[in-house]
Amino acid sequence: MIRWRAGVVESERNRWNGAVEYAVRLAEQDRTVRALAYTDVVGEPVAGDRVLLNVSALERGLGTGGLALVVAIPDRLPQDPADGPGHVVKARYTPVQTMVLGADEQESPHHDLLREADSVHGMPVVVADLHSAVPAVIAGLRADAAAAPRVAYVMSDGGALPIAFSRTVAQLREAGWIVGAVTVGQAYGGDLEAVNVHTGLLAARLVLEADVVVLSQGPGNLGTGTRWGFSGVAAGEALNAAHVLGGRPVASLRVSEADARERHRGISHHSRTAYGRVALVPADLPVPLLDGSLGALVDRQASELVDATGGRLRRHDVELTGLREALQLSPVPLRTMGRDLDADAASFLAAAAAGRYTAGTLG
Structure with a gap:
């Protein structure tokens, strides 16, 4: 199940909080690959170190996960961490x-x-299917605000487990767009760790004192092209958790104008399934007022989604004036499924619309 390789570190290519990317030479294959080391887990290789790699995702040509991963530095193991509290294993x-x-x-x-x-005392929880929506939601939250709200990010475990894989989170933190991140379930490496989404939301509200939570899986959405076989079904479960804890669940729609797959055009079937079938509680559904045929498609799909839930989802139409400019201020490059803002503006505008709507609910 794992494809193993041994290699030698040639040079460091890039680094961010908790992760370093290297150029690693695979002698047996006479080629150099990009390899990522999570330094808190395996230590920090240096040029000349022999490393053991997991190349499974790299060999399959996967997009988000298309890197070799450093599993160990066998000839120079890191020192044991200092003794300290904590017994939660992830x-x-x-x-x-x-x-x-x-x-x-x-x-x-x-x-x-x-x-x-x-209770999270009425705190809005904006739930998104894809990790790429997170900076766009926050851009919308900040677009019309006289004072930027305190935003915490809660990362569930449907995608990447180490939060260090996300350069987005590192850059949002550095820019002051989030006050902290909480990793829940099997995900790890946040400013706070929590056992599940429920305690993660409570920690975001009570410890980080967040005004708003944005919640999504980490990078690397998994999908199989089937009705139920995708990791984003957990978005519906997150809405349930927010409601149970006395929060205000907000369902950010996954929308695309450029995806070649029919099931993701307009409002993705991921949103229709997660919010229409998995979520069982009342939630706000911000709908972006897009132009042209795409706008007509999204309008129809949103109406069908609300009708299918018997009105459990509360539709709120959101004007988009100024949101593209707000998105362009993002400290993080906007990219989803390989497409940037120009290639799939609707994707980011829909997420920003959820942020704009949510900002309007804050007292």
Whole structure:
């Protein structure tokens, strides 16, 4: 199931918080590949180090995951971490399982705050299918605000598990667009760790003191071309969690004007399934007022989605004036499924519309 390779580090190519990309020479194949090391997990290789690589995604030519991953530096193992609190194991029972301090566990300084916590006190939770929607949602949140809201990002485990894989999160944090990130489920590496989406939302509200949460899976959406076989079904479950905890669930629509696949044109079937079938609670549905035939398609699909839920989803039409300019201020390059803002503007405008609507609900 894993394709293994051994190689030698030639040089460092790039680095960001928690991750370093290297050029690694595979002697047996006489080629150089891009390889990513999560430094908190495997240590930090240097030029000349022999490394063991997992090349499964690279060999299959996958987009988001198309890198070799450093599994170990066998001749120079990292030192053991300092003894400390924390017994929450993530990526459990895999060869790279890691132990972290959960915000909600007994040894945490936040345990007393979270032990009986049962509400996020009306906090809006904007749920998106794709990780690429996160900066666009936040751009919309900031577009009309006199003062930018405190935004926390909650990363679920449907995509990448290490948050260090996301340069988006690193850049959003550096730019001050988020006050912190919480990794939940099997995902790890956030400013706070939590056992599940529920405690992650509570930690974002009560520990990070967020005004708004944006929640999505990490990079690397998994889909099989079937009605139910995609990792984004968890978006519906996240709306349920937000409602149960007394939050305001907001369903950010996945929209495309450029996807060649019919099931993703206009409002993606991912949104229609997750919000229409998996979510079981009332939620706000911001609908972008797009122009032309695409706008007509999205309008019809949104009406069908609301009707199918018996009005459980509350439709809110959102004007888009000024949102493209807001998106252009993003500190993060906007890219979804290989397409940038110019190639698939509707995708980012729909996410920004969810942010603009949510900003209007803040007191």
